[in-house]
Amino acid sequence: MDNLKIVSAAEAVANIKSGDRVFMQGAAMTPTVLIDAMCDRHDELSDVEIMHMHTEGVAKYAEEPCSNAFNINSCFVGANVRNAVNNGNGNYIPIFLSEIHWLFRRNILPLDVALIQVSPPDKHGFCSLGTSIDVTIPAIETAKIVIAQINPHVPRTHGDGIIHIGKINFAIEVDLPIYQSIYKEPSDIERSIGKHVASLVEDGATLQMGIGGIPNVVLANLMDRKGLGIHTEMFSDGILPLVEAGVITGEYKKVKPGKIVSCFAVGSQKLYDFLDDNPGIDFKEAAYTNDTAIIRKNPKVTAINSAIEIDLTGQVCADTIGKYQFSGVGGQMDFIRGASLSEGGKAIIAMPSVTKNGMSKIVPFLKEGAGITTTRAHVHYIATEYGVVDLYGKNLKQRAKLLTSIAHPDHRESLEREVFEHFHS
Known part of the structure; x- marks a missing residue:
């Protein structure tokens, strides 16, 4: 030294x-x-x-x-x-x-x-x-x-x-192990959501997703796909079985074909061993991975992100609980837009239909003070454990009815009343 x-x-x-x-x-x-x-x-x-x-x-x-x-x-x-x-x-x-x-x-x-x-x-x-x-x-x-x-x-x-x-x-x-994330077994709700989202992923798609129960289930349900690629801001252990099985090859990507592209990764020691001196992984800065102009060059970009709540017009709040700052804007909009502009791309918001306290996450209006992370003009697919709907090209009334259809059954009646009162039908 x-x-x-x-x-x-x-x-x-x-x-x-x-x-x-x-x-x-x-x-x-x-x-x-x-x-x-x-x-x-x-x-x-x-x-x-x-x-x-x-x-x-x-x-x-x-x-x-x-x-x-x-x-x-x-x-x-x-x-x-x-x-x-x-x-x-x-x-x-x-x-x-x-x-x-x-x-x-x-x-x-x-x-x-x-x-x-x-x-x-x-x-x-x-x-x-x-x-x-x-x-x-x-x-x-x-x-x-x-x-x-x-x-x-x-x-x-x-x-x-x-x-x-x-x-x-x-x-x-120093001589200390770096941070490792602990794998948590997905819940039944996360399994249902993950299967719905996985059904949207086509052969040759370029994936963006984070870590957690839903992304892990999505990845676990892609073993029968072919030629998938990864261009994302982050990833974890969930990709490893797909790489080992030859499902993730990156052969159809236009940007750095054959390589997994990301700006950071968090996972287990097995993941870190996989990353060490691996020329198949290309770590770039976020200015590159999250550049919409670069993302959209890849085919069938399938971006999977989450939300805290969504209103009946499709406005997505993903970083606040009312006025309470829970996380951050992050790269959601970067990839929502990039996927939307990609040839054959799909922008997906996936979330449970209710909170841990049983409150609906599909709501007539966002909470007071809530931040809009993804606008209703940008949103496309919304997935809950009750299915997937595509809001792109739908008017406000159609959106409200579609979102109500994938809300928790306990909350559909009240949402239907809101739809009727607002649209008179």
């Missing part, structure tokens, strides 16, 4: 000053040792702005007493900062994932420090950003100081996420 300045965690974060804006790499690559060391300085720091997307682990900077020194200004809201963002100890920037890089590159929110996690350098002095490329590259390009957590458990991934040690100002060495 010639020319790489290795220091202790305390020495590394001593370079963070009061008033700085600090970026943190996220997902499985969250540099937790550096973050904790920074939080240990809460008594001597003030007005430090924290920027990130979704991070894993305990966010000490979001909790007292650290929250007195650090202020969150996040581009996505995960569970570890949700309370802080909603109780006034932080805030959220509504922005498409595809455009976050402009905040840094156009000097809208200039960065003072970037905290990242990388693999050890190879013989040429190059480290890998591992499984989370997303918006980390523009952060590294523009930050005044780059501090790296070097970890041998970080997979060396192919694509954009290569950084020379010359770009790293200070580094620490």
Whole structure:
């Protein structure tokens, strides 16, 4: 590691000053040792702005007493900062994932420090950003100081996420497993939804989906398909059986045919072993993976996203519960639009018909303060456990009736009354 300045965690974060804006790499690559060391300085720091997307682990900077020194200004809201963002100890920037890089590159929110996690350098002095490329590259390009957590458990991934040690100002060495997501057995409702969605996936389709019960069921029901491709913002273990079975080949993709394209991945150690030094996986920054002009070039782009609630006209709320900021805009609209413009593409919103408390997720009106993530002009397919409807080209009355047909039976009568009162039929 010639020319790489290795220091202790305390020495590394001593370079963070009061008033700085600090970026943190996220997902499985969250540099937790550096973050904790920074939080240990809460008594001597003030007005430090924290920027990130979704991070894993305990966010000490979001909790007292650290929250007195650090202020969150996040581009996505995960569970570890949700309370802080909603109780006034932080805030959220509504922005498409595809455009976050402009905040840094156009000097809208200039960065003072970037905290990242990388693999050890190879013989040429190059480290890998591992499984989370997303918006980390523009952060590294523009930050005044780059501090790296070097970890041998970080997979060396192919694509954009290569950084020379010359770009790293200070580094620490750790030897810790990176974050792994725990597989949860899908519920019966998720199984039903997943089967409905899988029925829409054609041979030769290019898939975008996240992680969780519904995407896992969709993928599990695609073993009889042929020539599927992956161009997505994220993925997890669900793709592995399809790759092993030769179902995912990417042969029909127009953008990087034969390669799985993503900007980050979260999963098990098996997934990380699969990613390590695998030239079949091309990790790109989010400015590329989520660019609608690039997405639409692929054939039959099938984008599968989720929602918190949908009103009877088709407006989709996916990031708030009323005024409560639950997550973020993310890349939903990037891929909804990209799929819609793709030749033979399908934009799909999949969700259970009711909440855990039995409240309908198909509603006459969105809750007060709810954010509209996907407009009714963009929405196409909606899937619940009771079926799939296509709203594209349908008028408001037709949409309301179609959405009512896939609502939970306990709520259909009240929705039908709303439809009748509004449309008089």
